[in-house]
Amino acid sequence: MTATADRPGLMPLDEALRLLGEGARAAAITETETLSTFDALGRVLAAEVRSGLDVPPQDNTAMDGYAVRVADVPAEGTLLPVSQRIPAGVVGQPLQPGTAARIFTGAQIPADADAVVMQERCEAVAGGDPQGLGSVRVNLVPPPGFSIRRRGEDVRSGAVVLERGQRMTPQALGLAASVGAAQVTVLRRPRVALFSTGDELVMPDQVPPDRMPPGAIYNSNRYTLRGLLQSAGCEVTDLGIVADRLDATRDALRQAAAGHDLIITCGGVSVGDEDHVKPAVQAEGRLALWQLAIKPGKPLAFGAVRRGSSDGGEALFVGLPGNPVSAFITFMVAVRPVLQALQGLPATLPRALTARAGFDWPRPDKRREFLRVRFDDASGELVLYSNQGSGVLTSTVWADGLVDNPPGQAIARGDTVAFLPMQQLVGA
Secondary structure (H helix, E strand, O other): OOOOOOOOOOEOOOOOOOHHHHHHOOOOOOOEEEEEEHHHHEEEEOOOOOOOOOOOOEEEEEOEEEEEEEEOOOOOOOOEEEEEEEEOOOOOOOOOOEEEEOOOOOOEOOOOOOOEEHHEEEEOOOOOOOOOOOOEEEOOOOOOOEEEEEEOEOOOOOOEEOOOOOOOHHHHHHHHHHHOOOOEEEEEEOEEEEEOOOOEEEEEOOOOHOOOOOOEOOOHHHEEEEEEEEOOOOOOEEEEEOOHHHHHHHHHHHHOOOOOOOOEOOOOOOOOOOOOHHHHHHHHEEEEEEEEEEOOEEEEEEEEOOOOOOOOOOOEEEEEEOOOOHHHHHHHHHHHHHHHHOOOOOOOOOEEEEEEEOOOOOOOOEEEEEEEEEOEEEEEEEOOOOOOOOOOOHEEEEEEEEEOOOOOEEEEEOEEEEEEEHHHHOOO
């Protein structure tokens, strides 16, 4: 890991992402498992998926209509007897000259047919034929191949349809299934240990609001960070709240390092007498403290904790700021890229969309700002939450995205801004 010692000044986020990515890639997950494709949502492929067949496997019709021979339809209004009916899943007989076949979307094209005319351009004519299929008046002269999906036009047998390192989205699951991949080989999930420090922290299920001791606060970050890790597809070990003692913090770090790829803590990485995370990590591994040039969420700690002799190696460590919004946003812009790099993916932010600001931001910060906003359907503009404070957790529920605002950039209503949808930041 190329993390540095305590740095003067503010570190740009892009530089931090480079360093975080380097450190995470050095500890990248290599263990794999084979899963049912049904169970692979959100996982990262450890092996490519190849098609075992042509897709579609045979020529088939793109719509409901009538399969014909082009030579038999010399003019609009041609009347042809219907010789057979071919639903999807049924293989029809070769099409006899001078006849049409009633055919339904997805059904295999019968031999000797070379076009399909959609039913909207045809008229069914009742007749006294023994089969009761009648005739059809074809009101379109089709070109050869009309409305036919050719064998293999989507995927050829043996072709790679999903690359190694690709994340399995719902549509990727469907594509894998369409080529007969009942199972896929994926990287195992990132294993993350999470704990909080602070004797002032209490849990809602242990202390009701009317019995809160003076100076106590609810440990909301524990809920937020655990939820973010689960949304990112991690296996999470929640070690709870650790007492504000150096020995307890070191014990927690040793426990967290065993069997985990990453340790996440929140707050406590400072120089106060009761802030024990910094000396504990330095005693059990190594640590760099950074001041990121972002708002909210300036302080960030990145390092590693040695595993016991039975495991060997290190578990990465990230210490987040303690303010609820700062912890939330720093996770999305710094920890999420670490989780991506651990799985061999680029350690980057999602690609921003362009949107129109429905607000003024006349006094920008010198740091890169992440403003909580919501898209307003009526105006087509982004609305700014009124209080952008780092402790206003209600803003994170109200917002459906963030404006990624460059350092020192004022915003006037109507300006084009970079918009990061929350669902891209929170999910895998």
